[in-house]
Protein backbone atom coordinates (compact mmCIF):
# COMPACT_ATOMS: atom_id res chain seq x y z
CA UNK A 1 0.00 0.00 0.00
CA UNK A 2 1.38 3.40 -0.91
CA UNK A 3 0.90 6.60 0.99
CA UNK A 4 -2.29 8.50 0.16
CA UNK A 5 -2.41 12.26 -0.10
CA UNK A 6 -4.39 12.66 3.10
CA UNK A 7 -2.58 14.19 6.08
CA UNK A 8 -3.16 12.20 9.28
CA UNK A 9 -0.77 14.02 11.62
CA UNK A 10 0.36 17.63 11.56
CA UNK A 11 2.73 19.47 13.89
CA UNK A 12 2.42 23.17 13.41
CA UNK A 13 5.20 25.43 14.80
CA UNK A 14 5.81 23.32 17.91
CA UNK A 15 8.16 24.73 20.54
CA UNK A 16 9.16 23.09 23.81
CA UNK A 17 11.10 25.03 26.42
CA UNK A 18 12.67 23.42 29.51
CA UNK A 19 13.80 26.20 31.85
CA UNK A 20 16.24 28.16 29.68
CA UNK A 21 16.61 25.45 27.04
CA UNK A 22 14.58 25.63 23.82
CA UNK A 23 14.62 21.89 23.03
CA UNK A 24 12.19 22.32 20.09
CA UNK A 25 12.12 25.55 18.13
CA UNK A 26 9.08 26.11 15.87
CA UNK A 27 9.18 22.66 14.29
CA UNK A 28 6.54 21.57 11.79
CA UNK A 29 5.91 18.16 10.27
CA UNK A 30 3.14 16.43 8.38
CA UNK A 31 2.48 12.76 7.76
CA UNK A 32 0.47 11.19 4.95
CA UNK A 33 -1.81 8.23 5.48
CA UNK A 34 -0.02 4.91 4.91
CA UNK A 35 3.46 6.44 4.88
CA UNK A 36 6.71 5.42 6.55
CA UNK A 37 8.52 8.55 7.70
CA UNK A 38 11.76 8.97 9.64
CA UNK A 39 12.79 11.71 12.03
CA UNK A 40 16.57 11.90 12.25
CA UNK A 41 19.16 14.25 13.72
CA UNK A 42 22.29 14.28 15.90
CA UNK A 43 22.16 13.32 19.60
CA UNK A 44 20.17 15.79 21.66
CA UNK A 45 18.52 17.36 18.57
CA UNK A 46 15.07 17.00 20.15
CA UNK A 47 13.66 13.90 18.41
CA UNK A 48 12.33 12.15 21.52
CA UNK A 49 10.96 15.46 22.79
CA UNK A 50 8.91 15.69 19.57
CA UNK A 51 7.56 12.17 20.22
CA UNK A 52 6.76 13.22 23.77
CA UNK A 53 4.84 16.26 22.49
CA UNK A 54 2.87 14.08 20.04
CA UNK A 55 2.02 11.37 22.58
CA UNK A 56 1.02 13.59 25.49
CA UNK A 57 4.07 13.12 27.74
CA UNK A 58 4.67 16.88 27.34
CA UNK A 59 2.32 19.68 26.39
CA UNK A 60 4.26 21.81 23.90
CA UNK A 61 5.04 25.32 25.12
CA UNK A 62 3.46 26.61 21.92
CA UNK A 63 2.14 25.26 18.63
CA UNK A 64 -0.42 22.62 17.74
CA UNK A 65 -0.51 18.85 17.15
CA UNK A 66 -3.48 17.77 15.00
CA UNK A 67 -4.71 14.39 13.80
CA UNK A 68 -7.19 13.32 11.15
CA UNK A 69 -7.25 9.51 11.19
CA UNK A 70 -10.45 9.01 9.17
CA UNK A 71 -10.84 12.09 6.98
CA UNK A 72 -13.49 13.64 9.19
CA UNK A 73 -11.40 16.76 9.81
CA UNK A 74 -8.42 17.92 11.87
CA UNK A 75 -8.59 17.69 15.67
CA UNK A 76 -6.02 19.21 18.00
CA UNK A 77 -4.59 16.80 20.58
CA UNK A 78 -1.73 18.73 22.23
CA UNK A 79 -1.96 18.65 26.02
CA UNK A 80 -4.24 15.59 26.18
CA UNK A 81 -3.14 12.77 28.52
CA UNK A 82 -1.06 9.91 27.02
CA UNK A 83 -3.81 7.30 27.55
CA UNK A 84 -6.38 9.53 25.81
CA UNK A 85 -4.01 10.05 22.87
CA UNK A 86 -3.44 6.28 22.73
CA UNK A 87 -7.22 5.73 22.59
CA UNK A 88 -7.33 8.15 19.67
CA UNK A 89 -5.10 5.76 17.72
CA UNK A 90 -1.49 6.81 18.33
CA UNK A 91 0.78 4.15 19.85
CA UNK A 92 4.50 4.29 20.57
CA UNK A 93 7.52 2.36 21.73
CA UNK A 94 10.34 3.79 23.83
CA UNK A 95 14.14 3.90 23.53
CA UNK A 96 14.47 1.63 26.57
CA UNK A 97 12.53 -1.64 26.65
CA UNK A 98 9.32 -1.42 28.70
CA UNK A 99 7.76 -4.85 29.16
CA UNK A 100 6.23 -6.77 32.05
CA UNK A 101 9.31 -8.96 32.21
CA UNK A 102 7.92 -11.70 34.48
CA UNK A 103 4.72 -12.10 32.50
CA UNK A 104 4.41 -14.29 29.44
CA UNK A 105 4.66 -12.92 25.93
CA UNK A 106 0.93 -13.59 25.42
CA UNK A 107 -0.01 -11.85 28.69
CA UNK A 108 2.02 -8.80 27.71
CA UNK A 109 0.00 -8.39 24.53
CA UNK A 110 -3.31 -9.28 26.22
CA UNK A 111 -2.80 -6.54 28.81
CA UNK A 112 -2.29 -3.97 26.09
CA UNK A 113 -5.30 -5.35 24.22
CA UNK A 114 -7.50 -5.07 27.33
CA UNK A 115 -7.24 -1.29 26.93
CA UNK A 116 -9.82 -1.56 24.20
CA UNK A 117 -12.10 -3.93 26.19
CA UNK A 118 -15.67 -2.74 26.41
CA UNK A 119 -16.65 -4.64 29.58
CA UNK A 120 -17.05 -2.49 32.69
CA UNK A 121 -16.09 -3.30 36.28
CA UNK A 122 -19.44 -5.01 37.01
CA UNK A 123 -19.12 -7.39 34.07
CA UNK A 124 -15.48 -8.14 34.90
CA UNK A 125 -16.24 -9.02 38.55
CA UNK A 126 -19.27 -11.18 37.78
CA UNK A 127 -17.86 -12.63 34.57
CA UNK A 128 -20.98 -12.31 32.45
CA UNK A 129 -21.18 -14.30 29.18
CA UNK A 130 -20.34 -11.06 27.34
CA UNK A 131 -17.13 -10.71 29.37
CA UNK A 132 -16.12 -14.31 28.66
CA UNK A 133 -16.70 -13.82 24.94
CA UNK A 134 -14.63 -10.68 25.03
CA UNK A 135 -11.80 -12.44 26.86
CA UNK A 136 -11.75 -15.19 24.25
CA UNK A 137 -11.54 -12.53 21.59
CA UNK A 138 -8.66 -10.80 23.39
CA UNK A 139 -6.73 -14.10 23.47
CA UNK A 140 -7.47 -14.76 19.80
CA UNK A 141 -6.51 -11.25 18.70
CA UNK A 142 -3.33 -11.33 20.80
CA UNK A 143 -2.24 -14.60 19.14
CA UNK A 144 -2.86 -13.05 15.73
CA UNK A 145 -0.69 -10.03 16.55
CA UNK A 146 2.09 -12.28 17.86
CA UNK A 147 1.94 -14.34 14.68
CA UNK A 148 2.24 -11.22 12.53
CA UNK A 149 5.25 -10.08 14.55
CA UNK A 150 6.85 -13.52 14.19
CA UNK A 151 6.67 -14.13 17.94
CA UNK A 152 4.21 -17.04 18.00
CA UNK A 153 6.92 -19.55 19.00
CA UNK A 154 7.44 -17.59 22.25
CA UNK A 155 3.81 -17.19 23.45
CA UNK A 156 4.25 -18.91 26.83
CA UNK A 157 7.80 -17.75 27.55
CA UNK A 158 8.42 -15.04 30.13
CA UNK A 159 9.17 -11.79 28.31
CA UNK A 160 12.53 -11.51 30.09
CA UNK A 161 13.76 -14.78 28.53
CA UNK A 162 13.30 -13.61 24.94
CA UNK A 163 16.31 -12.72 22.79
CA UNK A 164 16.83 -8.94 22.63
CA UNK A 165 15.46 -8.53 19.10
CA UNK A 166 12.31 -10.46 19.99
CA UNK A 167 11.77 -8.29 23.09
CA UNK A 168 11.82 -5.21 20.88
CA UNK A 169 9.32 -6.84 18.51
CA UNK A 170 7.13 -7.66 21.52
CA UNK A 171 7.04 -3.97 22.42
CA UNK A 172 5.79 -3.23 18.93
CA UNK A 173 3.22 -6.04 19.28
CA UNK A 174 1.96 -4.37 22.48
CA UNK A 175 1.66 -1.05 20.68
CA UNK A 176 -0.22 -2.73 17.79
CA UNK A 177 -2.62 -4.37 20.24
CA UNK A 178 -4.18 -0.94 20.84
CA UNK A 179 -5.14 -0.80 17.12
CA UNK A 180 -3.34 2.43 16.21
CA UNK A 181 -3.60 4.27 12.90
CA UNK A 182 -0.11 5.63 13.60
CA UNK A 183 2.82 3.83 15.22
CA UNK A 184 5.74 5.86 16.60
CA UNK A 185 8.97 3.89 17.01
CA UNK A 186 11.80 5.44 19.04
CA UNK A 187 15.10 3.88 17.90
CA UNK A 188 13.60 0.44 17.17
CA UNK A 189 16.89 -1.22 16.14
CA UNK A 190 19.19 0.31 18.77
CA UNK A 191 21.44 -2.44 20.13
CA UNK A 192 20.32 -5.02 17.55
CA UNK A 193 22.65 -7.22 15.52
CA UNK A 194 22.40 -7.14 11.69
CA UNK A 195 20.10 -10.19 11.55
CA UNK A 196 17.70 -8.70 14.14
CA UNK A 197 17.78 -5.37 12.29
CA UNK A 198 16.86 -7.13 9.04
CA UNK A 199 13.92 -8.87 10.75
CA UNK A 200 12.69 -5.60 12.18
CA UNK A 201 12.94 -3.93 8.79
CA UNK A 202 10.68 -6.69 7.43
CA UNK A 203 8.25 -6.18 10.33
CA UNK A 204 8.04 -2.44 9.62
CA UNK A 205 7.07 -3.13 6.01
CA UNK A 206 4.59 -5.83 7.08
CA UNK A 207 2.88 -3.51 9.57
CA UNK A 208 2.42 -0.78 6.98
CA UNK A 209 1.59 -2.99 3.99
CA UNK A 210 -0.47 -5.62 5.82
CA UNK A 211 -2.15 -3.60 8.54
CA UNK A 212 -2.28 -0.19 6.87
CA UNK A 213 -0.68 1.42 9.93
CA UNK A 214 1.36 4.55 9.21
CA UNK A 215 4.78 4.72 10.84
CA UNK A 216 6.96 7.51 12.18
CA UNK A 217 10.37 6.38 13.39
CA UNK A 218 13.34 7.92 15.12
CA UNK A 219 16.52 6.07 14.19
CA UNK A 220 20.29 6.51 14.10
CA UNK A 221 20.86 3.47 11.85
CA UNK A 222 21.06 5.27 8.51
CA UNK A 223 20.90 2.18 6.33
CA UNK A 224 17.56 1.24 7.95
CA UNK A 225 16.31 4.83 7.61
CA UNK A 226 17.24 4.98 3.93
CA UNK A 227 15.79 1.50 3.24
CA UNK A 228 12.37 1.97 4.81
CA UNK A 229 11.52 5.68 4.68
CA UNK A 230 9.55 7.39 1.99
CA UNK A 231 10.16 10.75 3.61
CA UNK A 232 12.73 11.98 6.11
CA UNK A 233 12.68 14.99 8.44
CA UNK A 234 15.96 16.23 9.92
CA UNK A 235 16.11 17.98 13.27
CA UNK A 236 19.16 19.90 14.55
CA UNK A 237 19.21 21.89 17.80
CA UNK A 238 15.40 21.72 17.91
CA UNK A 239 14.96 23.17 14.42
CA UNK A 240 13.68 21.23 11.39
CA UNK A 241 16.55 21.86 8.95
CA UNK A 242 15.46 19.59 6.07
CA UNK A 243 12.70 17.36 4.75
CA UNK A 244 12.60 15.22 1.64
CA UNK A 245 12.99 11.79 0.11
CA UNK A 246 16.10 9.76 1.11
CA UNK A 247 18.11 10.80 -1.99
CA UNK A 248 17.53 14.51 -1.26
CA UNK A 249 18.45 14.13 2.40
CA UNK A 250 21.66 12.20 1.66
CA UNK A 251 22.99 15.04 -0.48
CA UNK A 252 21.65 18.01 1.51
CA UNK A 253 24.66 20.15 2.61
CA UNK A 254 22.95 21.37 5.80
CA UNK A 255 22.26 17.79 6.86
CA UNK A 256 25.83 16.70 6.14
CA UNK A 257 27.12 19.68 8.14
CA UNK A 258 24.83 18.90 11.09
CA UNK A 259 26.15 15.34 11.24
CA UNK A 260 29.82 16.03 10.57
CA UNK A 261 29.87 18.96 12.97
CA UNK A 262 28.56 16.74 15.79
Ligand SMILES: Nc1ncnc2c1ncn2[C@@H]1O[C@H](COP(=O)(O)OP(=O)(O)OP(=O)(O)O)[C@@H](O)[C@H]1O
Pocket residue numbers: 018021023041042043044045046047048049050
Ligand atom coordinates in the same frame (compact mmCIF):
# COMPACT_ATOMS: atom_id res chain seq x y z
N1 LIG B 1 12.45 16.80 30.73
C1 LIG B 1 13.48 17.53 30.31
N2 LIG B 1 14.00 18.53 31.05
C2 LIG B 1 15.06 19.24 30.62
N3 LIG B 1 15.67 19.06 29.45
C3 LIG B 1 15.21 18.08 28.65
C4 LIG B 1 14.09 17.25 29.03
N4 LIG B 1 13.86 16.36 28.03
C5 LIG B 1 14.78 16.61 27.08
N5 LIG B 1 15.59 17.64 27.45
C6 LIG B 1 16.68 18.22 26.66
O1 LIG B 1 16.17 18.53 25.38
C7 LIG B 1 17.16 18.29 24.39
C8 LIG B 1 16.61 17.32 23.36
O2 LIG B 1 16.56 16.01 23.95
P1 LIG B 1 15.94 14.75 23.19
O3 LIG B 1 16.04 13.59 24.13
O4 LIG B 1 14.61 15.09 22.66
O5 LIG B 1 16.97 14.56 21.99
P2 LIG B 1 17.10 13.37 20.94
O6 LIG B 1 17.25 13.99 19.60
O7 LIG B 1 16.00 12.39 21.13
O8 LIG B 1 18.50 12.74 21.37
P3 LIG B 1 19.09 11.22 21.25
O9 LIG B 1 19.29 10.95 19.80
O10 LIG B 1 20.38 11.32 21.99
O11 LIG B 1 18.11 10.30 21.91
C9 LIG B 1 18.41 17.78 25.10
O12 LIG B 1 19.27 18.88 25.31
C10 LIG B 1 17.84 17.26 26.40
O13 LIG B 1 18.80 17.32 27.42
